[in-house]
Amino acid sequence: MNKIPLFKELKHDRWVKPFFKQYKKTLVTALILGFFTFFCGSALMFNSGYLISKSASLPVNILLVYVPIVLTRAFGIGRPLFKYLERLTSHNWVLKMTSKLRLKLYQTLEKDAVFFKRDYRMGDVLGLLAEDINHLQNLYLRTIFPTVIAWIIYIFVVIGVGFFSWWFALVMLLYFGGILIVFPLWSVIVNGARQKREKVLKNELYTDLTDNVLGISDWIFSQRAQEYVALHEDSEAELLAVQAKLRKFNNLRNFLFELAFGMLAILTLLWTSTRFIGTHGGDANWIAAFVLAVFPLVDAFAGLPAASQETNIYADSLNRLNNLPDKAITKKVETDLPQNPLDLKVQHVSFQYTATQKEVLKDITINISQGEKIAILGRSGSGKSTLANLLRGDLQPTKGSILLGDAVVSTLDDTVADYIGVIQQVPYLFNTTVINNVRLGNENATEKEVWDVLERVNLKKMIAALPNGLETMVDEAGLRFSGGERHRLALARILLQNTPIVILDEPTVGLDPITEQALINTFMQELKNKTIIWITHHLKGIDNVDRVIFIENGILEMEGSPTYLEQTSARYRNLKNIDNGE
Known part of the structure; x- marks a missing residue:
């Protein structure tokens, strides 16, 4: 049966x-x-x-x-x-x-x-x-x-x-x-049933481990490393308990099987x-x-x-x-391009992955005006990175909608790159010349325009001092440059791309405090006329934004300006003190 x-x-x-x-x-x-x-x-x-x-x-x-x-x-x-x-x-x-x-x-x-x-x-x-x-x-x-x-x-x-x-x-x-x-x-x-449960637990461990390892810095900076270890140990303990029951039954069955053949x-x-x-x-x-x-x-x-x-x-x-798709998914029907003002409207958005049916975001509503600078905070697995992917159209909401101007973001396909740029946590530099890496933001940019954006991100002197200047080869993954320099090159790409909205996806992780603060200042100065959506795990430089949004377990828990939260939220003050080492 x-x-x-x-x-x-x-x-x-x-x-x-x-x-x-x-x-x-x-x-x-x-x-x-x-x-x-x-x-x-x-x-x-x-x-x-x-x-x-x-x-x-x-x-x-x-x-x-x-x-x-x-x-x-x-x-x-x-x-x-x-x-x-x-x-x-x-x-x-x-x-x-x-x-x-x-x-x-x-x-x-x-x-x-x-x-x-x-x-x-x-x-x-x-x-x-x-x-x-x-x-x-x-x-x-x-x-x-x-x-x-x-x-x-x-x-x-x-x-x-x-x-x-x-x-x-x-x-x-x-x-x-x-x-x-x-x-x-x-x-x-x-x-x-035990064998099936063992497989489910293993799949959950694959998912949880990859999610948590990729976001391990969130757990560390939020001082919840022990909680992460405890969660992992609980999952492993359940798996080991199921496996122990499997072995116990197998030993009994094998003994009776051998006995049957002896008979x-x-x-x-x-x-x-x-x-x-x-x-x-x-x-x-x-x-x-x-x-x-x-x-x-x-x-x-x-x-x-x-x-x-x-x-x-x-x-x-x-x-x-x-259940995997057998054929390539057809392109969506093209829609009209968004019109000014380029406000982002997140309207009652929920999201869950089909494979796990786990709801990552639950009924989120946020309006981001053109030119506004917001910070989205939350621990690993809270849903903040998922929200960033939804804002750019990489993911589609399970419920609700996300509009850029008057256009649904997920219908823009490749044209979304003309409106929203992203600086990743670890910007990738290709094994080609400096100028080719920077021109990824705009293939038609002139050499003068490249030098201009390098000057704006404080890299012009360093690049000019290299043996071949802009024609210097970048080692694979950008190992020739420090973490802060790689982020500045990524910012130079965004400046050449000249998108009205920029998502900063934890761009300062792993940097020392001085480099981090200098990089934040450069971001805010050079992107001052653009909409900034800053995904971060701690509060250094948070006073540079207009609004702070906390997401916890997929729910919008806290929202307001840094000044307002400083005055009204003990939790906000505590997190800020932790970041300041107090």
Whole structure:
């Protein structure tokens, strides 16, 4: 019953199902080789048991044991040979499949990265890559292949025993059927939910860790590092508790499984003792042969219960992959460009990622007038960076709307760059010349215009002193320049771009206090006639803005001018004192 979700996902699957037909011959070959691996294992023990018994009965002619000796050698060689060929074939097939799955995943994400970002976070991508693709690989290696092979062996054993005794064949039919059905079903019922919960917790850890590590500075500067550690430890403790329950159940199930096969060996011994009774070797030689042949079958059935309990997470992995967009998202219909005044209006905006259904922002309403300077504060995960992405149109609100002038921001597509510029926390400089890096803001800028903006950001003397001036090569990622200098080059790009609105996304993180204050002063002086939206985690330089907005857990908690908050909010005063080292 719990396997139904997997069958439903496979029925409508467009990720894994196509490989069944594409590699049908390889799949069949792997199954045949798998069957012969276990057949040779049981046949080896069968012949060995017969050979030992026959030899102990003092055969009158060596030729009576010659054939069993040859067969024993043949099956002894055949078992590792078939096992190697089966592993080679099945793993080669699965690795081909998973490599193409990863390629398809990359291509799917690449089709429209902006809209994928709307629905998924970095942790979700890691979950897709690290968990889901690997689960689909295990779906074949640990579930489909072993299950099909086990059922083939099951049918073969029942038919084979039927040649000697129809009633014992019926016993084997019921006994093996119980092992094939009861243990996997028991595992699915008891451990299936735990296995799925383990996967969910791992995916949540991927997401939380990437979010928190990328915003670790927020936790540190807000003096909440211990809280971050505690949250992570709580998540890990829950995961470890689930894994402990999984191991405990697995140990019990494996013990009972081994016990069941031990009982099967005893049952076979009792049957052969009554069926093959003779003197001086006679029919009694078959007793050891049949009993020993039972033991290699353990390997054929042992992995089925563990594989069955994972069917829920296989279904979940298929569901996550099949929910990805199959085709590139079409461009939106072009709308009229925004008209002055270029006010930003955030109207009852809520946002949640599709993958987690977690509401990051809840009913936010903010009006930002043209030329106004605001600071948006909040700890990591509070939603401030998400709000910045919404303001630029990189994300679309789940509810509500964001207008620039009279135009919906998310409909502007690439033209939004003409209105809103961004200086990131870590500005990237490309491994080309200084002038090419600065001209990213305006490809048609003249050399004089480049020198003018470099002078405005206090870099003209430093660049002029370089051996090749503007033609000096910038090392990859801008390692030639300090953190403050990289931010000033990013500001030079924005000045060339000349957008009316600039988002400063924590541009002073990691800078020493003197450099930080100097950079803030430069930003405010050179962008004084523009709308500034400053995303920050602490309050240094906060008196330069017109309004401060605090976001906590996706809700607008506090809003007002620095002076007003200084007078009315004890929390604001406390945060400011912390930033000042008081």
